Amino acid sequence: MKITFLGTGVAIPQKGRVQSGLLMEMGKKKVLFDCGGGVLNRIFESGNSHTDIDTIVLSHLHLDHVADVMCLLKANWLCDKFDSTIYGPSGTREWLDRLMDLYPYMKEKVSVDVVEVVPGEEFRLFDGCDVKCAAGIHSVPSLAYQVRYDGKTVVYSGDTEPCDDIMAMAQGCDMLIHECSFPLDFEMTNHTTPDMLRPYIKDTGIGAVYLTHLYPHMQGHEEEALEYLKEEFEGEVHIPSDLMIVEI
Numbered sequence: 125m126k127i128t129f130l131g132t133g134v135a136i137p138q139k140g141r142v143q144s145g146l147l148m149e150m151g152k153k154k155v156l157f158d159c160g161g162g163v164l165n166r167i168f169e170s171g172n173s174h175t176d177i178d179t180i181v182l183s184h185l186h187l188d189h190v191a192d193v194m195c196l197l198k199a200n201w202l203c204d205k206f207d208s209t210i211y212g213p214s215g216t217r218e219w220l221d222r223l224m225d226l227y228p229y230m231k232e233k234v235s236v237d238v239v240e241v242v243p244g245e246e247f248r249l250f251d252g253c254d255v256k257c258a259a260g261i262h263s264v265p266s267l268a269y270q271v272r273y274d275g276k277t278v279v280y281s282g283d284t285e286p287c288d289d290i291m292a293m294a295q296g297c298d299m300l301i302h303e304c305s306f307p308l309d310f311e312m313t314n315h316t317t318p319d320m321l322r323p324y325i326k327d328t329g330i331g332a333v334y335l336t337h338l339y340p341h342m343q344g345h346e347e348e349a350l351e352y353l354k355e356e357f358e359g360e361v362h363i364p365s366d367l368m369i370v371e372i
């Protein structure tokens with residue numbers, strides 16, 4: 125599996141990090157997880173073609189995770205690619221229907237199959253790739269996904285506090301991509317700080333943790349977060365920058 129961190133930032137702009145987006149390449153298939161503002165351009169910058177992407181998996185419907193979805197669909201349409209499938213939590217179909225109502229010319233041109241999934245559900249993304257999801261703890265319904273392909277397992281948390289359901293999916297996985305919005309000791313709910321995460325990843329057998337969804341508040345606190353987590357976590361811990369590629 126080849127994972128490209130397209131966007132590792134949040135709703136507040138900052139240098140070098142656009143909003144949420146993650147590309148997983150599995151064989152010839154390229155699946156996009158979240159598509160916040162700036163991600164469409166990052167797809168281009170990463171050397172990929174947006175027309176290779178016909179499957180988008182959304183963690184939740186906050187703007188910093190979906191703002192470029194319509195832009196991607198339009199870019200594809202302009203390049204003669206009309207069909208796509210969007211997986212997402214409950215509400216995804218209504219969200220897209222209402223957007224399409226606002227852009228009737230899009231509605232006529234593109235064909236989007238929306239698949240709403242519920243926490244605990246398992247589904248086959250394509251032949252050889254199975255996905256399971258769990259509910260996050262966030263201000264709106266949010267899903268974390270476990271993706272299994274070719275003997276490897278990757279878990280993407282979406283926006284959430286660390287929680288048992290997601291960590292149950294992450295036990296022993298090769299790679300956990302977990303949000304870490306704010307620095308150590310930052311008082312916060314619905315998101316994650318290093319001190320909230322550390323007890324959850326200890327003794328889990330997770331191979332590597334990648335921290336993403338960084339608020340500007342994290343700037344200058346990256347090393348502190350890595351050191352803090354490494355004190356008790358036996359695997360690797362990284363903070364990826366946009367366009368970083370990891371192969372597992």
Ligand SMILES: [Zn+2]
Nearest residue numbers: 184186262283
């Ligand atoms: Zn959110």
Ligand SMILES: [Zn+2]
Nearest residue numbers: 134186188283
């Ligand atoms: Zn977010």
